[in-house]
Amino acid sequence: MNSSRITFTLNELVYVLNSAADRHLRANFDLTYSQFLFLVTLMSQNKPTPSFLAECLGVSRAAVSQRLPWFQDRELVTVSRVSGNEKNLSLELTRKGEALATQSADFLEKEFRVLFQNTDxxxxxxxxxxxxxxxxxxxxxxxxxxxx
Amino acid sequence: MNSSRITFTLNELVYVLNSAADRHLRANFDLTYSQFLFLVTLMSQNKPTPSFLAECLGVSRAAVSQRLPWFQDRELVTVSRVSGNEKNLSLELTRKGEALATQSADFLEKEFRVLFQNTDxxxxxxxxxxxxxxxxxxxxxxxxxxxx
DNA sequence: CATAGTTTGTCAAGTAGTTAACATCCATGA
DNA sequence: TCATGGATGTTAACTACTTGACAAACTATG
CATH class of the missing domain: 1.20.5 (Single alpha-helices involved in coiled-coils or other helix-helix interfaces)
Structure with missing residues (x-):
């Protein structure tokens, strides 16, 4: 068979799924899909450095550095220095950020369950x-x- | 099961595959993956309008409009007006563009065949x-x- | 201990996309 | 016929990423 066909199929499927997630998140939480991923990835780690979070997200350190103010302005993420370490920053969800991440993840999970329910x-x-x-x-x- | 897990799996797989394609194309044809998709998609259509090509690629008309000069400068694509139609443009691969699209697609197809050969x-x-x-x-x- | 190398976070410039607004062309129907 | 509405292509302003360069802070080694 044409072995690159499967890569196209995969890309199309991922596009459809991510678009759906993005629309749900925008409509219900004023969040883009990539903002959602940022929060959820941060939540899954224990006070990561920006550098480590970048690695988890598969983007550059610069990208994380540039996006941080957006999350700080909305009081979703706090950036702090660990005492005795002048080099690394430590990222953490605020209570508000954690609530948003949890609620949006639960919501998305429920939506996808509905979406997939007919794929018997x-x-x-x-x-x-x-x-x-x-x-x-x-x-x-x-x-x-x-x-x- | 966690129904959103499959969407993460899909995203990861697509990322790995597209990254591999991008590296091969850059190394061997000085082409990014998205430039490759532009050429291949254009080749698969019969002198499409920019608008139709945008739809095929899943991007906006503005995006196609902005990228066209890059392909024209390299003599890979020609933009022409159909006589008797002052509105629509008509896009076509040059001989050089067609050769590049064909060669790079064949190359990628071969590489993916190797990649997949151990997935018995x-x-x-x-x-x-x-x-x-x-x-x-x-x-x-x-x-x-x-x-x- | 000094210093050479590595990691981190940030900045600047560049790329590829977006939306919104616009002029223009074409089709259609009153 | 002509006015109006829809589609097309372009532009401007914005967003989110990239790479490369950099200073500052750690680490390790002579």
Whole structure:
């Protein structure tokens, strides 16, 4: 078969899903999808440095540095120095930020459950497993390991 | 299961694949992945208007309009008016543009075949079919139909 | 201890997209 | 026929990223 066809299919599917997530988040939480990812990723870590968060998000340190003021202005994230360490910053969700991250994640989860409820003919657990398998297999490849 | 997990898996897989494609294209053809998509999409249509090409690429008309000079400067694409139609422009690959699109697509196809050659334990045809099925099913949903 | 190297965070400049506004061209129907 | 409405292509201003350069702060080694 045409082996690049599957990459197009994947891209299309991801586009549809991310667009849906973005619309839900904008409509209900005044949040873009990428702002949502920022908050959720930050929540999943324990007071990360900007540098580490950048790595988790797959963007540059500069990108995180530039976006921080937006979250600080809205009192969603606090930036602090750890005493005895003049070099690294420490990022943390505020109570408000944590509430927003949790609520929006729960909401999205519920929406996707509805979205997927009619896909009876497809075993989604199975599909997830297969996709992870493919990712793992591709990852064995030295070229790809360097990318991520 | 956590139904949003699959969306993360999909995003990660797409990121890995697109990064690999981008690196191959830059290294071998001085082309970014999105420039490649521009050329390949243009090639797959018969002298489309910028507006139609934008729709195919899933970007705005403004984006296509802004990028056209880059391709014209490199003599990869010609922009012309159809006589008797003062409104629409007509886009076409030059001979050089067509050669580049064809060669880079063939190259990428070959590389992905190598990449996928060790995924014996996964039936990629089957996976592609399943992904298309999921996309179809989600598409039934009125909300998503409006997005794409 | 000094110093050479590494990591971090930020800034500046560049790229690729967006939306909104606009002029222009074409089609359509009163 | 002509006025109006819709689609097209361009521009301007904005957003979110990139890379490269940099200073400051740590780390490790002679």
């Amino acid at each position: 003919s497809v075993d989604l657990d199975d599909l997830d497993k297969t996709l992870r398998r493919v990712k793992q297999l591709l990852f064995r490849n030295r070229e790809l390991r360097n990318a991520a | 334990s996964v039936d990629l045809d089957d996976l592609d079919k399943t992904l298309r099925r999921v996309k179809q099913l989600l598409f039934r949903n009125r909300e998503l139909r409006n997005a794409a």
